[in-house]
Amino acid sequence: MSSARVIDCREIAAADRAVPASGKWVVYSPAGGGHNPFALLGESLASFWATRELSWILFTRDLKSQVRRSFLGYAWLFSGPLMTAAMWVFLRSQRVVAIETEIPYPLFVLSGTILWSLFRAGFDAALDAYSSDILKKLNVPIEAFIARNLANVAFQFLLSGIPLACLLLLYGVLPPATIFALPIAVAGLVLMGAAAGCLLAPAAALYGDIGRMAHIVFTGLMYLSPVVYPASQTGWLAMLMRWNPLTPVLNLCRSVLFGGDAPHILPAAVSMFLACGLFLAGLIFLHVARPHVIARKGM
């Protein structure tokens, strides 16, 4: 007597066609990731909250592991901008370049390179969202990794305060009260980077070209932004800088840090607002693209 019972899918389908009613069903189907963007966005934002513990654990894990295997530890986080700034101070002192600034040049250039590195870190934070192997094997919310990366940026921001504070003391510059607005201004800057990163992340995960291209574009972009020299007033460069959405945000950061001219809040606010919207759109995009990226990258 064979107890064989071959289940034919048609038989099952005929047995009960209707979706079983009780309980909450998760359905995976090919149709429309982008059909209900606002629901996706809600889910995404909820995941940020739900995975806060995981993001924190991942963040501290990376930090501990980085520090334990290096002598200088955290110092590496701000040594890059410090070096670039030092190079420019040296070049200027040798009169290779002539740059006039309202505040002492070393302060100007160091604040510039630090802000720029934070902007880039924000970009990378989102661009690398798919890079973790864990995402390819386990169904972990991608938000945990974005939050982890952004926490890294925040940490970098705090650490960068050290060399900057030293330099401020050296020049006897007392930051104005507006310095308390600095985190908000910097958050806006980081968000601009993250928004761009989110929108490029799926393509970057599939094609290595995007990451390389971004590297080159950013190097160029740095010279079109008031990073190592202030916005020029005349010529092509002035026009490019004026239309560069980073310019008002960088200027805003500097002015809340050092005082000086009343900043043009409006253009900066528009830039940051747009970045915010793009970042949220980017989150939806990351969600929709994720299964496709994993399917193509495999393993």
Place this chain on the structure above:
Amino acid sequence: MSELLVRCEHVGKKFCRDLKRSLWYGLKDITADIVGSPPGELRRDEFWAVDDVCFDLRRGECLALLGRNGAGKTTLLKMLNGLIKPDAGRIMLRGRVGGLIALGAGFDPILTGRENVFVNGSILGLSKKQIQARFDEIVAFAEIDEFIDSPVANYSSGMQVRLGFAVAAIMIRPDILLLDEVLAVGDLGFRLKCLNLVQELLEDAAVVFVSHSMQFVSRFCTRVAVFSDGRVICNTHDLSQGLEAYYSQCDAQLTVFGNTDAKIENERLLVNGRAVAGGGEAVIGGQDELSIELDLDLAHGLPEVELRVTIEDFSGHPILAIKPEQREQLRFSNSQRGVRLDLGRLNLTPGKYSVMFAVVTVERMQRLTRKAGSLVFQYGGDYVEWASVIHKARVPSAESIAA
């Protein structure tokens, strides 16, 4: 019937053979997904890695996905896990999905075992509190008490896997459990503990289980789905039928080791006294009388040798050692034609078997030749047992014992 937890309806997934094109399709698919247009027909270089797969799974059931590498099992598992989306059909799941997949995900070699338990646990979706509550249990299970505060880089690979397994298996209590070839890890003692723990997990979940180990399949599974080129060619509650379908996809490997001093030639299988027609695979049952014939070719001047015959299962595990009534009957000093062994009826669990021959010298037990994977035959039957050999017992009635 217990509640329905998984339903797959005509699920399909496309893959592309060409990498460049695959990436390009990926980019297109993302765009299409955002615009909302559904995936269409196969494009150039594409094929269905999973094709029209349907099944239902209820709590307490364990479905084994069998099939050769690349048949689409893991792809299906990934879809069930929500990592990738189906290109056709739909998958419906209810309850928490968990798996023993990617053990030790997120382990950082620099960190200590203790720290890594928390990292790994929170990746599996657990809170710090939950992990804290069962931390001692995890360490005790993994048997690494004194090493828990050393960096994982200093662990042996077995210890790392043990820790990863312990975290996942102790902490997760899913409704839908996905298992991918990681049932039993570590050394023998640990494997036994693993299996018991997994058995506990299975009790209360709907399980999808990918394995190439028939031992585990027959031990745990209540159903079998056999994949071939992305399609389910057999989906059955009858394990023996499922295993047969799986075995029929694999060819036995005939291997011969040894020197040419001793050779085994012209081995044939006789079923009820008749040779198997056409040299194909014999299919035998419990009622068939089995015999083996062979020629033994020995070089001159060899010391006395003994012929050993073993029936192996399809994975090469020895199942039955065939012994003559008297030892001397299978000892030879000269070449011999038409050596015949009458095995009679075999009582095996259904499956695919082969015969292994070996020739060893009597005095020094030196192996002259070994021929494995020969005389492949199918044993058909009604039911699959966990054990390979079936031994029938008389069960006397209570009255007869009393008498």
